[in-house]
Amino acid sequence: MKIIRDKDISNDEKKEFHQSFQAYNESYVGKEKTIPLNYCIHKDGKLVAAVLANIFWDWVNIETIFPIDDAYDNLNKILYRLENDALELDIKNIAVRSILPEEQLFLQNYGFQVNGVLNDRPPNFNCQYLIKTAETKKIEKTIKIIHPTSEESDRIKKQKSDLMDKKLGKYPFDSFYIFAKEKECLLGGITGYIGWDYLYIGVLWVSAKYRRKGLGKKLLIEAENFALSQNIKNAFLGTTDFQAKDFYLKQGYEIFAVRKNFPLNYRNYSMKKNLENYYV
Numbered sequence: 290m291k292i293i294r295d296k297d298i299s300n301d302e303k304k305e306f307h308q309s310f311q312a313y314n315e316s317y318v319g320k321e322k323t324i325p326l327n328y329c330i331h332k333d334g335k336l337v338a339a340v341l342a343n344i345f346w347d348w349v350n351i352e353t354i355f356p357i358d359d360a361y362d363n364l365n366k367i368l369y370r371l372e373n374d375a376l377e378l379d380i381k382n383i384a385v386r387s388i389l390p391e392e393q394l395f396l397q398n399y400g401f402q403v404n405g406v407l408n409d410r411p412p413n414f415n416c417q418y419l420i421k422t423a424e425t426k427k428i429e430k431t432i433k434i435i436h437p438t439s440e441e442s443d444r445i446k447k448q449k450s451d452l453m454d455k456k457l458g459k460y461p462f463d464s465f466y467i468f469a470k471e472k473e474c475l476l477g478g479i480t481g482y483i484g485w486d487y488l489y490i491g492v493l494w495v496s497a498k499y500r501r502k503g504l505g506k507k508l509l510i511e512a513e514n515f516a517l518s519q520n521i522k523n524a525f526l527g528t529t530d531f532q533a534k535d536f537y538l539k540q541g542y543e544i545f546a547v548r549k550n551f552p553l554n555y556r557n558y559s560m561k562k563n564l565e566n567y568y569v
Contacts, residue, residue, distance in 0.1 A: 290471050292511060298466050306468065306478045310494040317531045318552045321346055326374060328367045329437045329445070338363035339437060339445045340371060342383075346552035349375045349423070351385035354392060355449045361395045368399060369426035370434050376423050383421045384548060388414050389456060400424075405546025405559055407525055411457050411485035418546040418559060460485050467511050469504055479508040481526075488516035488564070490526035493533060505533070509540055513564050522565040530555045541567045 315321075326349060329339035341353035349371065356364050375383065385401065387393045388411070397403070401419035410416045428434075437445065462484035469476040477495035481488065490512065495505045513524060526542070528534050529552070537560050538544075546559035 290469055290476060292507075293468050293470060295466050298468055302468065302475060303466060303480075305475055306466075306480070306494060307492070309475075309496070310492050313494065314532075318346070318555070321552070324378070326371055327437050327442055328370055328434050329441065330363045330367060330432065330434055336441070336445070338367055340364065340367045341437075341442055341445060342371060344375070344378065344380055346557075347380060347382070348548070348551050349380055349383040351383065353446055353449050354385070354387070354396075355445050355452070364395065365399065366428065366432050367434055369428050372423040372426050373428070376425060381423050382548075382550070383423055384551075385419050387417050387419060388453070390414075393417050393419075404548070407487075407545065407559075407561060409523070410487050410525070411460055414457060420548065457485075465512070465515065467508055467515070469499075469508060477504050477508055479512050481512065483516055483519055483521055486521060486523065488512065488521050488524040490524060505536060506540065513562075517564055522563065523561065524564055525559065525561045527557060527559050529557050534558050534560075 324344040326342040326344060327340070330337050337356075339353070339355045340351060341355075342349050342351040344350075351371075354364065372383070375381070383401075384404075385396065387396055396417075396419050399421075401421045403417050404420045405418040407416040407418070462482050464480070464482040466478060466480045468478040475496070476499050477493075479490065479493045481491040483489070490509070493505060493508060495508070516522075516524060524542075526537065528537060534544075540562070542560040542562045544558050544560050548557040548559075551557040
């Protein structure tokens with residue numbers, strides 16, 4: 290068995306890895322479609338507020354909240370529409386992560402509750418994990434809320450990214466892949482990124498034949514040591530009951546947020562680990 294890294298991993302191998310992980314998930318929850326829920330408000334021909342979200346695993350997951358000129362009143366109206374549309378699709382729960390203090394205050398005043406906090410991500414800021422149960426809302430008929438085009442959605446994401454860089458400082462986000470192979474056979478792998486002074490574990494997958502033999506631990510240690518070599522001292526990830534919660538607990542991770550029924554009939558766990566304390 291040999292360990293290989295990014296430059297030695299082909300795109301076909303990466304595709305095989307992700308398909309294997311997806312097949313594992315689908316063996317428990319079936320195929321799941323991602324449904325976009327994107328909204329924006331224009332005034333005098335200009336964008337004044339937007340929310341970009343999607344439905345996955347029976348939750349609305351908000352990805353981007355972007356008020357222009359702190360137009361939080363317009364965001365209220367968009368979130369009303371989002372909640373109503375979610376309920377029409379029989380989706381009852383909403384989640385969002387937020388870093389900017391003024392955005393966190395707005396969300397909590399709107400009705401979101403803090404489910405967990407990732408401290409110092411990025412440095413001097415705390416990333417809040419917030420959740421809310423959807424409620425039926427009354428919307429003013431005079432307010433025109435539309436679905437942005439894909440091009441406009443991309444522009445909204447870019448504007449939010451630029452705003453974050455301005456307020457938080459610029460941080461590089463560097464992705465990585467680490468695979469274990471035997472000749473031409475993929476035994477397992479781990480992928481994620483380093484950004485905002487944290488290691489993020491996106492996917493850890495091991496072939497059924499090689500599970501419970503220490504390979505998952507070996508791959509995780511490879512990723513953690515790589516992070517430490519970059520002076521990154523903290524890690525975080527998300528996992529579920531049917532994935533690897535107990536494995537990560539044994540490796541020193543702790544749970545800081547839990548979502549019920551994400552996916553349906555399972556719990557989703559947000560976990561973190563101080564690498565420096567663990568290894569030192």
